[in-house]
Amino acid sequence: MGFGDRWRQWMMSCISIPKLSVLINGSPTAQFGMERGLRQGDLLSPFLFNIVTEGLSSLFQKASNLGILRGANCGNGVLISNLQFADDTMLFLEPRVEYLRNARRILRCFELAAGLKLNFLKSRVVKVGMKWSKSNVWADALLCKEGSLPIPYLGLQLGARSNMKTFWNPIRNSIKKRLAPWKSKFLNKGGRLILIKAVLASIPAYYLSVYKIPAGVANDLEKLQSADGKFSVGSFRIQLEDSISDFSVDHKLVWQDCCPPKVEIFNWQVLRGHVMVRQVLHRFGVVQWWEVSSCLTDSIKTWFQGWHGLCPSISHRRVWDTLFAAVIWSIWESRNQLIFNGEDPSLTQAANIVKFRTALWFKHHGRGSKIPISTMLLNLIESCRESPPKKKIQKEEELIPPFSLGLKFNIDSSARCSPGDVGIGGILRNLLGKILGMFSEHIGVYDSNTAEMTAIHRAVTMCAETPGLIGKDIDIVSNSKVTVSWVNANGVGSLKHSKIIYDIRSCLISLGNSRVIFNSRASNSFADCLAKKGSAMEGDFLSREFQ
Structure with missing residues (x-):
């Protein structure tokens, strides 16, 4: 040395x-x-x-x-x-x-x-x-x-995606392992609760110093540490779902907070067959039962599933389920009035009571507060209709014309990771949407900006090598604002990509009125498919035919 x-x-x-x-x-x-x-x-x-x-x-x-x-x-x-x-x-x-x-x-x-x-x-x-x-x-x-990735390295999962819940499973398991022996002895004692929480909170500290924890994982970790020795309905429901494999009644269709709690509890008991009516008492041997078949279906569960399946649309689903709860509750009350008080309500009166209860419950829970009950009773289903969640509508690429009056060349790149195996793709079409040519290629391991720049370079080079395209107006469309700004900048743009930027600008000058512009990913879907196909290829071009 x-x-x-x-x-x-x-x-x-x-x-x-x-x-x-x-x-x-x-x-x-x-x-x-x-x-x-x-x-x-x-x-x-x-x-x-x-x-x-x-x-x-x-x-x-x-x-x-x-x-x-x-x-x-x-x-x-x-x-x-x-x-x-x-x-x-x-x-x-x-x-x-x-x-x-x-x-x-x-x-x-x-x-x-x-x-x-x-x-x-x-x-x-x-x-x-x-x-x-x-x-x-x-x-x-x-x-x-x-x-193979991901692998454990220095206590972390190297190569894994930190926004996935499975990435944080070691933290969950570690907290559960520390918490399990303490639940029965220490957790319900207030004097030691702060100490225990401090120990549990320090377990994910190393992970949190490197990665940003997703909100869902943070909520799960808080739930693991929030036990105070008292009964929790939420934790009991989760354990019940894990232990019972056969849930013939979807609980999400019953517990929707669309009617009073006692009505929801009653509907759940009815669907589970736990209401003490004559049929249940006969099963327990309390009363005798005549051999009479039901005129509806074999069980209330089948009736409920059929009712839910007859819902007119998604926007009517909540009021439709509320209506079912009102029907069951009204039938139960009418049955009790008939047995114990001898009252026999008419069919019209029972129907009006069902409609009034549905409108009142729907209005009480804030979903129809702006509509008077009198208006809701005239047309119950349409008045209680909810607007479905608006979905982001992606425009079809074929319906978007070129920005100029000439041709449009959509290009894109796709990588399995960054940096990783990259594929590039592009499609050339005229104003009417007719496909004039396309390409799809695997270019190796690059970062996203280099891959997008390579796709632009491939498009302008192919246009410059085609005699029939020289002098025409061609819009080369990319969904990367960074690379488009580099190409259109007055100076170098990017020192790392200076050579390829110079080649792109030279080809654009030789083509005439061509330009590189930006557009959103929604209108670049076809080129994205070609790029993904290229990332999985081992050969070169999928197609390089221009008309």
């Missing part, structure tokens, strides 16, 4: 001169000198790792000079074989098997000299933008196993 004899003697003196003693049963032993290592808190401790890893850096530098291995080319003739920061070391090599084997031999030599061992049995070769056939060879060269 180039250190002189005097400097090495100084370092040896710093290590060997200090004396230590050990306390045994409270009594210190005789002092003894150190043979290796540093004392805790020694001033040389912060420099220890740098001194040791400097030897590793020197080994790789000498190996690179001898041609045993070659680092990654960063441009302008700069080769990087290794980078070190604090206690981390990153190696950069050209993708050749002999370089991997030589790097492994260098690490083995460093292990014998410094005692720092790299455990290849726990290491993995992970493919990022390459074919699996090569990764097999590289794994054999390093004597380790293959892996």
